[in-house]
Amino acid sequence: MIGHHFKKFDPNDGAKSRFEQLLDMFMQLLTYTNGDLSEALSWMNELDKKFELTDDEYGIGDFIEDLKDKGYITEDNQLGEIKITPKTEQGIRKRSLEEIFGKLKKTKQGDHHSFKPGQGDELNPESRPFRFGDMIEQIDFTESIRNAQINHGIESFNMQEDDLSIRETDFKAQTSTVLMIDISHSMILYGEDRITPAKKVAMALSELITTRYPKDTLDIVVFGNDAWPVEIKDLPYLQVGPYHTNTVAGLELAMDILRRRKNPNKQIFMITDGKPTCLKIGKRYYKNSFGLDRKITSRCLNIAAQCKKLKIPITTFMIATDPYLQRFVNEFTETNNGKAFFAALDKLGAFIFKDFESGKRKTVY
Numbered sequence: 001m002i003g004h005h006f007k008k009f010d011p012n013d014g015a016k017s018r019f020e021q022l023l024d025m026f027m028q029l030l031t032y033t034n035g036d037l038s039e040a041l042s043w044m045n046e047l048d049k050k051f052e053l054t055d056d057e058y059g060i061g062d063f064i065e066d067l068k069d070k071g072y073i074t075e076d077n078q079l080g081e082i083k084i085t086p087k088t089e090q091g092i093r094k095r096s097l098e099e100i101f102g103k104l105k106k107t108k109q110g111d112h113h114s115f116k117p118g119q120g121d122e123l124n125p126e127s128r129p130f131r132f133g134d135m136i137e138q139i140d141f142t143e144s145i146r147n148a149q150i151n152h153g154i155e156s157f158n159m160q161e162d163d164l165s166i167r168e169t170d171f172k173a174q175t176s177t178v179l180m181i182d183i184s185h186s187m188i189l190y191g192e193d194r195i196t197p198a199k200k201v202a203m204a205l206s207e208l209i210t211t212r213y214p215k216d217t218l219d220i221v222v223f224g225n226d227a228w229p230v231e232i233k234d235l236p237y238l239q240v241g242p243y244h245t246n247t248v249a250g251l252e253l254a255m256d257i258l259r260r261r262k263n264p265n266k267q268i269f270m271i272t273d274g275k276p277t278c279l280k281i282g283k284r285y286y287k288n289s290f291g292l293d294r295k296i297t298s299r300c301l302n303i304a305a306q307c308k309k310l311k312i313p314i315t316t317f318m319i320a321t322d323p324y325l326q327r328f329v330n331e332f333t334e335t336n337n338g339k340a341f342f343a344a345l346d347k348l349g350a351f352i353f354k355d356f357e358s359g360k361r362k363t364v365y
Contacts, residue, residue: 018058019066025053026067027095030084031203032196035237037073037084084236092236093207100204100349130164140167176217176261177356178254179205182272183222183238184245194319195240197345198271201352205269206232208356219257223250225278225285229257244278244287248296251303251314258312266312269352274318274325276300292328304336314338315355319345 016024025047029040041064048054054063067073072088075081127140143165152158179202187194202220209218210232220230224243227250251268258266279286279296288296307314314336318329326342333340341351 018054019063022053022060022063023067023072023091024095026063027088027092030088030092030236031096031199034239035084037082086233089233089236090207093203093232096200096203097207100200127165127167130161130166134166138166140165143167174215174263175213175265175267176219176258176263177205177209177266178219178221178257178268180221180223180227180250180254180268180270180272181238182224182245182247182250182270183240184224184243184273184277185240186245186273186275187240192345194273194345195238197319197348199235199238201271201349202238203232203235204349205352205356206235217261217263219254221250221253221257223247223253225249226280227253229253244285244289245272245276246278246280246285247272247276248279248299248303251300251307255303255307255310255312258310266310268307268312268314269317269356270314271317271319271348273320274316274322274329275320292324297328300332301335304332304338307338308336316340317343317348317351319343319348 029043033039147163148159209216254268276296277289343351
């Protein structure tokens, strides 16, 4: 008998288990401790003492054993070391994606389309009549049969050219992105942790691209006195060093990476506190942390102009509020014809997500 089945409401139905609740906290702590497992577990014990996260039935020791059994951590008995596994690294990235982009993922934004109809692999909801030169693969047979029945009746099936309907497809706008992250000492100055939000954004963006846009490429570049690429799997372990800010080195490396990419759409995202303070001249480092140095800023502006000629827009996400730094970022952005966001740390992820997704909807000629 068809009908509805009612059952008693259970407020705990579908709730996370104790392990899952502790796992969420554990993943957050690993991000803050730069992947240091021992420090994260020590924090778990301290938080358990203060807030009674566990009880007599399930303790932190049980949680650690479950982490081993479920493949989140592994123990080397010979060396006496416990370390996190690739499963945990991916879990951190997934949670960063859910934390930063969770609400926006439920919208229709970010379908990775350009507004250019043609032969692609994403269906367009719009259809049109058949035109000479259209391919057979584009024919919407369901709609075409319906047209034939309407136009000629259903007693004797008859389909003509005028009945054919074409379902268009859209090109995917493939993009190569380099995400630059400032790891200079200023990213943790004045008691403000700027590097952790930057890492979370990098992990979320990498998870978004690798799972949803596999034809896109994402490279991560960190820059301090020098610049070097890091692998996506290394992001949880990223930490600030005793460095100055060599923005020029980061931009030069990003340009070198993008030159090797075949995608027509290329872009640079740069997360920084906005003040370049270092330049490498030969084997010598030229440094000046006291205000903006004309010698350094001129090189930055020259790089911005070069990127403009190569059609590589630079989007700067500045997480500092100094007016003189904002003026420099504005000049840098105008030179590149790029974009700049003076983003608060708690809004950084949303800014980058929206800008990345909006780039997917640009027409590519």
